[in-house]
Amino acid sequence: MPVSHGEGGGALNPSQYNRYIPLEKGEYILYNALSGAILMVDQDTKDSIDIQEKRNRLPHEIVNHFKENGLIVESDEDELLLIRNKYYMRCYDPLLLAFFVAPTTRCNLSCGYCWLKAPTGKKGVPPMSVPTLKNVLCFMKKRASDLNVTDLRTTFCGGEPLIAKTIVLHMLRDLSQWSEEHSVSLVSGFHTNCTLFDQPFIDELHRYYINSVRTTVDGPQQVHDNYRYYRNGKGTYEDVISNIGLLVDEGIKVIVQYNINRHYGRAPELFDDLIERGLQNITVDCHRLYDPSSAVLEVKNAYGGLEEGVIIPQSEFTPPFKEVNEAKNYIYDWAFTKGFKLHPPKLGSLTPCNGALNYHYVIDPLGDVYKCSVSMLLKFMQVGHIHKDGNFEQYPLFYEWMDSDPTYIRECQKCDLLPSCGGGCILARKLAQRPFLCEVSPFCGEEYIERYLRQKYPEEFKSAKID
Numbered sequence: 001m002p003v004s005h006g007e008g009g010g011a012l013n014p015s016q017y018n019r020y021i022p023l024e025k026g027e028y029i030l031y032n033a034l035s036g037a038i039l040m041v042d043q044d045t046k047d048s049i050d051i052q053e054k055r056n057r058l059p060h061e062i063v064n065h066f067k068e069n070g071l072i073v074e075s076d077e078d079e080l081l082l083i084r085n086k087y088y089m090r091c092y093d094p095l096l097l098a099f100f101v102a103p104t105t106r107c108n109l110s111c112g113y114c115w116l117k118a119p120t121g122k123k124g125v126p127p128m129s130v131p132t133l134k135n136v137l138c139f140m141k142k143r144a145s146d147l148n149v150t151d152l153r154t155t156f157c158g159g160e161p162l163i164a165k166t167i168v169l170h171m172l173r174d175l176s177q178w179s180e181e182h183s184v185s186l187v188s189g190f191h192t193n194c195t196l197f198d199q200p201f202i203d204e205l206h207r208y209y210i211n212s213v214r215t216t217v218d219g220p221q222q223v224h225d226n227y228r229y230y231r232n233g234k235g236t237y238e239d240v241i242s243n244i245g246l247l248v249d250e251g252i253k254v255i256v257q258y259n260i261n262r263h264y265g266r267a268p269e270l271f272d273d274l275i276e277r278g279l280q281n282i283t284v285d286c287h288r289l290y291d292p293s294s295a296v297l298e299v300k301n302a303y304g305g306l307e308e309g310v311i312i313p314q315s316e317f318t319p320p321f322k323e324v325n326e327a328k329n330y331i332y333d334w335a336f337t338k339g340f341k342l343h344p345p346k347l348g349s350l351t352p353c354n355g356a357l358n359y360h361y362v363i364d365p366l367g368d369v370y371k372c373s374v375s376m377l378l379k380f381m382q383v384g385h386i387h388k389d390g391n392f393e394q395y396p397l398f399y400e401w402m403d404s405d406p407t408y409i410r411e412c413q414k415c416d417l418l419p420s421c422g423g424g425c426i427l428a429r430k431l432a433q434r435p436f437l438c439e440v441s442p443f444c445g446e447e448y449i450e451r452y453l454r455q456k457y458p459e460e461f462k463s464a465k466i467d
Contacts, residue, residue, distance in 0.1 A: 011075040013073055015070055015071055016416055017034040017417075017419055019032070019417075021450055027043075028046055029041075029450055031449060032071055032348070033348065033418070033420040034070055034079065034083060035071075036347040036348030036349075049066065080407055086419075088405075090349075090357070091356055092358045093357070094147035095150065097144060097147055097153065099155070099361050099363060100360075100362040101363050102161065102365060103133075103156065103158070104158055104159045104161065105158060105159035105377060106159050106160070108196065109160070109229065109230055109236060110230065112317065113289055125377065128164065132386075135367055135387065135388055135389065136363055137390075139391075139392055140154070140390075141178050143359070143392075149184065154186065154188050155190065156168050156191070156192075160196065161191070161192055162190075172208050186208060187211050188211060190212075191214045191215075192213060193216060193236065194247075195239045197247065210252055212252070213247055215254065215256060216257045219259075219261065220266050220270045220273060224240075228240075241279070248282065257287045258284060258331050260286055260287065261318060262316075264327040267331045267335075271335060283343060284340045286331050286332060288319075288324050288327075288328070290318065291317055291318045297310065297313075298312055298321045299321070299439065321439050325445065341455075342455060344452065346420065346443075346444060347449075348420060350419055351422045352406075352423060352424055352442055355427070356402075356404060358402060362375075362376055363386065364377065368385055369384040371401050372427045381430075384398055406421075406423030409423060417441075421438070422442065423435075424441045425441070
C-alpha cells in the first residue's frame with residue numbers, strides 16, 4: 001500500500017505551476033512559477049514528483065524539501081486561493097512603499113517615438129514649483145511615517161530628471177535628513193537618458209545611497225542616433241556611453257535598458273562596442289517600444305477584436321507584436337554570450353509590475369499621481385492629487401486600478417504562468433479594454449531562465465538551486 005505524506009494523511013499532488021525545461025542527457029530545469037524555486041533535476045527526480053506511485057515512496061525529508069519549494073502540494077490545497085492570498089499580501093504590503101518622482105516632464109532630447117514631448121511651439125508642463133515640491137515632500141514623509149517603513153525608495157524620472165538637478169538635490173537633502181532623524185534608509189535611483197551627468201553632480205550624489213541608474217540605449221551608434229537625438233538633431237550615443245563609463249568608474253550600478261526596435265538584429269554591435277570601452281560590468285534589460293499608432297490595433301487583432309477592413313499601420317520604430325519575444329530572446333542571448341549581467345528571473349512576483357502595488361506612486365511636476373510612469377500626463381489615467389501639506393486625494397480610478405486581480409479571470413485561472421505574469425500590464429489592459437494581456441507580461445521566458453542559471457552557476461550548473 002502506498003505511503004501517504006500529507007499533513008492530514010491525504011495524498012500529495014505536483015503543483016499546477018511546475019514547469020520543466022529539457023536539457024541534455026535527460027536532465028531538466030524545474031521551476032515553479034508560484035514559489036519562484038528553480039532546481040536542476042534528472043529524470044528520476046522528475047518522475048518522483050509527477051508519478052504518484054513514486055511520489056508516495058519518497059523519504060519524508062525529500063517530501064518536505066519539495067513541499068517547502070512548492071513543487072508538491074496537499075491534494076485538497078487550492079493553489080489559486082493561495083495565489084489570491086499572496087497577491088493581496090504583496091499588493092498591500094506597506095514595506096513596498098515607493099515613489100517615482102518627475103521633477104519635470106521636459107527633456108533635452110527630441111526622440112522620434114516619445115509621446116511625452118510637448119508639441120512644437122508649446123511649452124508643456126512647467127517644472128515642479130516650490131509649493132508643489134513642499135507638498136510632495138510632506139506627502140512622501142507622511143506616507144513613510146504612517147506605514148512605519150524601513151526604506152524610503154525614491155526614483156527620479158521624467159522627462160529628463162537631470163534638467164531639474166536643483167530640485168533633485170533639494171529633495172535628496174530633505175529626504176536624507178528626515179530619514180536619518182527617523183532611522184529610515186533612503187534608497188534612491190534615476191531613470192535618465194544619461195546625457196547630463198557630470199563630475200560635480202556625481203560628487204553630490206555620493207552623499208546619498210544611489211541604488212542604480214537606468215538608462216536607455218537603442219542599439220549601436222547608427223541605430224541609437226537615428227532614434228535618440230538632441231533637439232538640434234545631433235545624436236546622443238557618444239554622450240550616453242561616455243557617461244555610463246563615468247558612472248561605472250564611480251561605483252554606481254548602471255542598468256542599460258535596450259529598447260527593442262526594428263533594428264534589434266544589430267545588438268551584437270552595441271555589446272562589442274561596450275566591451276571595447278571596458279563597460280562589461282553593467283546589467284542589460286530589454287524593453288519594447290510601443291507605437292500608439294499600431295500597438296492598440298495589434299492587441300485587438302490578436303484577440304479577434306479588430307473590425308473587418310481596418311489596416312494596422314507598419315510602425316516606423318517597433319517590430320510587430322508577434323516578433324517581440326523572438327527579438328527579446330535574441331538580445332538577451334547576445335548579452336549573455338558577451339558576458340553582460342542579467343537580472344534574476346522574476347518568478348512568483350504575482351503582480352505584472354510595481355504599478356499594481358497600493359503604495360506605489362508616480363508623481364508628476366503638478367502633484368498629480370499615477371500608478372504607472374508610462375501613463376504620466378495622460379489625464380484620464382490620474383489616480384489622485386497631492387494637495388497642501390501633503391494631503392492626498394484618491395480619485396475613483398485609484399480603486400478601479402487596484403481592482404485588477406487576475407485570479408478572477410477565467411483564462412488566467414487555467415494558466416500555469418499566472419503567478420509570474422499577473423494578467424499582463426494593467427495600463428495596456430485598460431487601453432486595449434482587455435481583462436488580460438499575455439503579450440505585455442513580465443514573464444521573462446524559459447530561455448532567459450536557462451541563460452541566467454548558466455551565467456550565475458557556470459561550474460555548479462547541474463546542481464544549482466535558487467530559492
